[in-house]
Amino acid sequence: MSDSYPRITIDLVLDRLTTKDALQGVLHAIFFHRLFGLVKPQTFEVLDVTMPGVANAEIEQLVKEKVDSFWKAMEGGPNKHGQVVVTFSEKRTRKSSWFQVYMGEEEIPWEQWIINAEIRQPKSDRDRQAFHSSLATTLTKSIETILIHTSSERGRTAVPLITNSSGISPFPIKVTVSVGGVEVSS
Structure with missing residues (x-):
């Protein structure tokens, strides 16, 4: 497996009042620019910055769960550094190397967004x-980073062929939360 897929990093320094709103806004902005199904837009206002979002119950629930997990882990421990990682993958057929025998499917990442938060x-x-x-x-710079990457040649060519048009995303999405280097479960 190649690790040559793009990794985009967004660094945020937050306070207790803005943590949930800012993380929610950044996650929604990433999804808004990387979901390829029928996306119903919405906006979020965070400190007078208008951020794009996705009005979809499944995505809203995913974002809420991950932001809440991040918040609880930060509140419950002494460490005030955490990370939320969004990985977009594609499903590929796994074959054995010698005889090309079908061995099921595997998820191969094609892009990763790393949000470092303090x-x-x-x-x-x-x-x-x-x-x-x-x-x-x-x-504002985070939104610019998202826009610049998703509209760049590298950002466009990272997206695999879309072979499944059902749902809001034809690709598996994985969002992980870690605080102090330890992954937090939802």
Whole structure:
């Protein structure tokens, strides 16, 4: 298996008030630009930054579960660094190497989004205002990163042929949450 697929990293520094909304907004923005089925759009306002989203019960539930898992792990432990990783894969037929015998299907990643998140707490109202201003700029840059990658040659060619048009995504999606280097279950 080749590890040459694109890995896009988004770094966020959050506070307790913005963690859930910011993560939800970034995850929805990624899905908005990487789902290939019939996508009903919606928007999220996070610190006066309008972020695109997907109005789909399955995606909304997935995002909510992963953001809640991240939040609970951050609240419950001393570590304030975490990561949410979204991996898009394609299903391929697995064959044995010598006789080309069908061995089932395997998921081969074709793109990965890595959201590194750190929670800090501003000390005063003035710090909070500066912090939120900085986070709004970071969220805007995150959307730019998503747009630039998905519209780039590398971003377009990473997408495998779409052979299944049922559902909102023809590709398996895996979202993992880890805090302090330990994967957190939903």
